[in-house]
Amino acid sequence: MSAPVLSIRNLNIDYIGAEANFRAVKDVSFDIAPGEFFGLAGESGCGKSTIAFAVSRLHRPPALIRTGSEILVDGRDVLELDKDALRRFRWREVAMVFQSAMNSLNPVLTIEAQFYDVLHTHKGMSREAARERAAELLKLVDIPPDRLAAYPHQCSGGMRQRIVIAICLALNPKLLIMDEPTTALDVVVQREILQRIDVLRKRLGFAVLFITHDLGLMVQVSDRIGIMLEGELVEVNDAQTIYRSPQHDYTKRLWASMPKLHGDQIRPEAGA
Amino acid sequence: MSENQPILALDNVSKIFGRANQPIYAARSVSFGLHAGRTLALVGESGSGKTTAARLIMREYHPDEGRLLFRGEPLGKASAKAIKAYRASVQMVFQDPFSSLNPAHTIRYHLERPLRLHQRQLGGSERRAAAEALLERVKLDPKLIMGKFPHELSGGQRQRISIARALAVNPQVIVADEPTSMLDVSVRLGILNLLNDMKKQDNLALLYITHDIATARFVAEDIMVMYAGQIVEWGAMDSVLDHPQHPYTRLLLAAVPDPDRRFDAAQPGELEQIETIRRQSALPQPDIQQVGENHFIRPIPDMVLG
Numbered sequence: 001m002s003a004p005v006l007s008i009r010n011l012n013i014d015y016i017g018a019e020a021n022f023r024a025v026k027d028v029s030f031d032i033a034p035g036e037f038f039g040l041a042g043e044s045g046c047g048k049s050t051i052a053f054a055v056s057r058l059h060r061p062p063a064l065i066r067t068g069s070e071i072l073v074d075g076r077d078v079l080e081l082d083k084d085a086l087r088r089f090r091w092r093e094v095a096m097v098f099q100s101a102m103n104s105l106n107p108v109l110t111i112e113a114q115f116y117d118v119l120h121t122h123k124g125m126s127r128e129a130a131r132e133r134a135a136e137l138l139k140l141v142d143i144p145p146d147r148l149a150a151y152p153h154q155c156s157g158g159m160r161q162r163i164v165i166a167i168c169l170a171l172n173p174k175l176l177i178m179d180e181p182t183t184a185l186d187v188v189v190q191r192e193i194l195q196r197i198d199v200l201r202k203r204l205g206f207a208v209l210f211i212t213h214d215l216g217l218m219v220q221v222s223d224r225i226g227i228m229l230e231g232e233l234v235e236v237n238d239a240q241t242i243y244r245s246p247q248h249d250y251t252k253r254l255w256a257s258m259p260k261l262h263g264d265q266i267r268p269e270a271g272a
Numbered sequence: 273m274s275e276n277q278p279i280l281a282l283d284n285v286s287k288i289f290g291r292a293n294q295p296i297y298a299a300r301s302v303s304f305g306l307h308a309g310r311t312l313a314l315v316g317e318s319g320s321g322k323t324t325a326a327r328l329i330m331r332e333y334h335p336d337e338g339r340l341l342f343r344g345e346p347l348g349k350a351s352a353k354a355i356k357a358y359r360a361s362v363q364m365v366f367q368d369p370f371s372s373l374n375p376a377h378t379i380r381y382h383l384e385r386p387l388r389l390h391q392r393q394l395g396g397s398e399r400r401a402a403a404e405a406l407l408e409r410v411k412l413d414p415k416l417i418m419g420k421f422p423h424e425l426s427g428g429q430r431q432r433i434s435i436a437r438a439l440a441v442n443p444q445v446i447v448a449d450e451p452t453s454m455l456d457v458s459v460r461l462g463i464l465n466l467l468n469d470m471k472k473q474d475n476l477a478l479l480y481i482t483h484d485i486a487t488a489r490f491v492a493e494d495i496m497v498m499y500a501g502q503i504v505e506w507g508a509m510d511s512v513l514d515h516p517q518h519p520y521t522r523l524l525l526a527a528v529p530d531p532d533r534r535f536d537a538a539q540p541g542e543l544e545q546i547e548t549i550r551r552q553s554a555l556p557q558p559d560i561q562q563v564g565e566n567h568f569i570r571p572i573p574d575m576v577l578g
Contacts, residue, residue: 198535254458261530
């Protein structure tokens, strides 16, 4: 395997409390190779989003990353970056699609203005150059360039989500973090978007950190999967192994809680 | 009441929004019946009209065409008393357990209020006992839960409260609109199992509305697929899921996450084909075709049955 694009070592994150601290992430270590689609699964509160935020240092107090933790992006420790370096690092190396990302567009700005914002700030592009680049980026996600003049409310949810992804790809990041990117969309649109991401990462070569609690979906799109339980990474393996021969008891129980579309229905015992 | 008479039925119901010269059919000629002891799943993507169907049943919307039948009687011009009886018989469990409970009131209030309104004969101590029995039915401990406020409970616990509240008035029909979509996968099954148990114990007729077809299969015997206000395919669950006949149903099923199939890149022309299916499925289709013992579709033009 070539040098990993993201390497997390002994990551410990606490939420500081008045009386006691809550350890949300417990000694987590994993790598993501360039171009790899890595899935992180677990239920709400297991710490998966906390990790996502920490990777681009977007975590806020009371979250505190403990000393001894390492987050290396392309060999550089993100936790060591000063303010200016961090500004250059975010979006250029690691871009993030948030959960409800379709609501993260500014409702009073046109799509073009939101592209310009990123392209001007990070690359100093002029309006004209930014418009051209934005049109190219929209084409990547199958949106006609005439939508640049539209406002977010004039686009459907799936379209807005694809626009956010296009903005994320504006600076050719090495890693795209997607935190439950399609939870608010219905299955047909969800499939279209993930197919699109899969094609783009193969063409452009970025890696993906994909976070969801939908294990079935995750197995379909990911190369490797990590399963989290109460802040710990309990199992990491390639997607098919996680599906066909899960090792950890919790992974097995997660599978047992997913109803099936065809064949024998699961019959979990009461209280499972 | 005969075996085949549904407790509640929509008979050719349409609900129209928009202007007269540009009507938008949120529901178009929708017909189905809910039977005691059975669960009917209504599936479709957002905007397909699932929630409009629920609102028509709950009488939040009134049909622009067609009739709502309760025990065979049309409900259009029923008396206020009959409407109140209807409300006690038909209850709803909402999608979002975080906003469907009043944050300013305790769980006791939520459970005793429907009893106070619909079972006036109960005295204070009887009402308290009834509320406790309701919590026990949904497998929550009254001693721990009764005095709590909604924000002190988890999403799954809150959804159990919603179910208990719906059961308070001894309903015959429960409409559950995406009751598990905001819950973690690990607690979803508990809620679905609870709905199933209640259905069996009380011989309830259940309408389960969802976009998650796998959970629909878990709880329901029958299924309807809705798109653009029309029910495009319906029938026995496994017949529809294993042998879908309508192109839209096939499209929907192909998009359901399935770990046995890896995502492939869209084939050339695939997106156009999806658009064609969507466009044609949205046109009014008055014909109904039987394709199996208990399996029907509204065919679209040029459809090849396979």
